[in-house]
Amino acid sequence: MNVNLEDGEDAMQFIVSLLTWQNLIRLIDILVIWFLIYELLILIRGTRAVQLFRGILIIILVKVVSWYVGLSTVSWLMDQVINWGVIAIVIIFQPEIRRGLEHLGRGSFFTAHQTTNETEEELIKQLDQAIQYMSKRRIGALISIQMNTGLEEYIETGIPLDADISGALLINTFIPNTPLHDGAVIIKDNRIAVAAAYLPLSDSKLIPKELGTRHRAAVGISEVTDALTIVISEETGEVSITKDNELIRNMSQSDYLKFLRAQLYKHEPQHRDNLLTKLYAKFGRRGGGRHEQK
Structure with a gap:
């Protein structure tokens, strides 16, 4: 019994040690990046920027592989493509960038639409x-x-x-x-x-x-x-x-x-949920499900 109590106290101390301010900042940092990537994918879905995104992934993959293998010339070339590509993307994809900023300004990231x-x-x-x-x-x-x-x-x-x-x-x-x-x-x-x-x-x-x-x-x-x-x-x-x-x-x-x-x-009334609603549905209901099983 004492062993179990000690194990429980050690587990609690370990959990408390993880809940430091620095770890919390790291967690927020990861969530923000994940949120931005998610909204970016939603925003470019169905536009020509999808092909651009695939191209960027290929360039990054080639860059990583060439650096790891030791292909210095290929790695240098990919560096130049990335450096100058940023300027080219801004020029070519002005409408998509403008639409993304308008989308952010409208605050639609945090709204949900209901259809029945x-x-x-x-x-x-x-x-x-x-x-x-x-x-x-x-x-x-x-x-x-x-x-x-x-x-x-x-x-x-x-x-x-x-x-x-x-x-x-x-x-x-x-x-x-x-x-x-x-x-x-x-x-x-x-x-x-x-x-x-x-x-x-x-x-x-x-x-x-x-x-x-x-x-x-x-x-x-x-x-x-x-x-x-x-x-x-x-x-x-x-x-x-x-x-x-x-x-x-x-x-x-x-x-x-x-x-x-x-x-x-729709087979039943559905919500076109925003990201916050989906996160609550995924994690909040999961926790509620465990409570009901008890």
């Missing part, structure tokens, strides 16, 4: 209203819905609206000979973010030749992101949807409604 099936159903209802009107009148339209991959790179090319989802607004946007009818409407967080946005055109030779620029743009955005994009042909009124590099053509009302619900619905 009710809000998604309202989105689908307004989309259906617009699709039916424009399809029957053969009004061309291109509507892209952001899913998990960010579309900021393409949102910046459009005209900001930041409006509530409205079938009437979508219809008026695509009426021919109006300022906003060319390009795509992008929907983000159940709001119309922008209109007249430019989407990347696909070079795929598998796209039927009778399909025009809108369909190529819809396929193009599905090749580089997981966005769900709705296309209405102005020649035939045909409704098509692209998702994950797949083009589904000639969809009836019941077809696209079923597809939209399958893609947009």
Whole structure:
């Protein structure tokens, strides 16, 4: 019994010794770095900066390996690439850097957005209203819905609206000979973010030749992101949807409604949690689970 008490006291002393101010500072330092890396990955997801990040990792890996092996020339070359690359990155990726600073300034790191099936159903209802009107009148339209991959790179090319989802607004946007009818409407967080946005055109030779620029743009955005994009042909009124590099053509009302619900619905109300909420869910609930088991 005494041995157990002594072991317990030794363990407590060891724990107390770890809880020094210097160790606490080190822990905070590690958490801050981890937090910044996490937010950086979230921010660049779905942008051209992803390829840049991969390139940086490769350069660092080559640098470490060359230094460890003793390849002095390669190591010196990687040093020069890193030194001058910082300047090149600042020049080339000004929009991404600006967006990151704006993202930080808005304080969205500490906010969470809630989505439920009710809000998604309202989105689908307004989309259906617009699709039916424009399809029957053969009004061309291109509507892209952001899913998990960010579309900021393409949102910046459009005209900001930041409006509530409205079938009437979508219809008026695509009426021919109006300022906003060319390009795509992008929907983000159940709001119309922008209109007249430019989407990347696909070079795929598998796209039927009778399909025009809108369909190529819809396929193009599905090749580089997981966005769900709705296309209405102005020649035939045909409704098509692209998702994950797949083009589904000639969809009836019941077809696209079923597809939209399958893609947009949540099985239960979910939160797009921020980092603090995820940390609490991971560590706080884990501790609560141990308490309940007792």
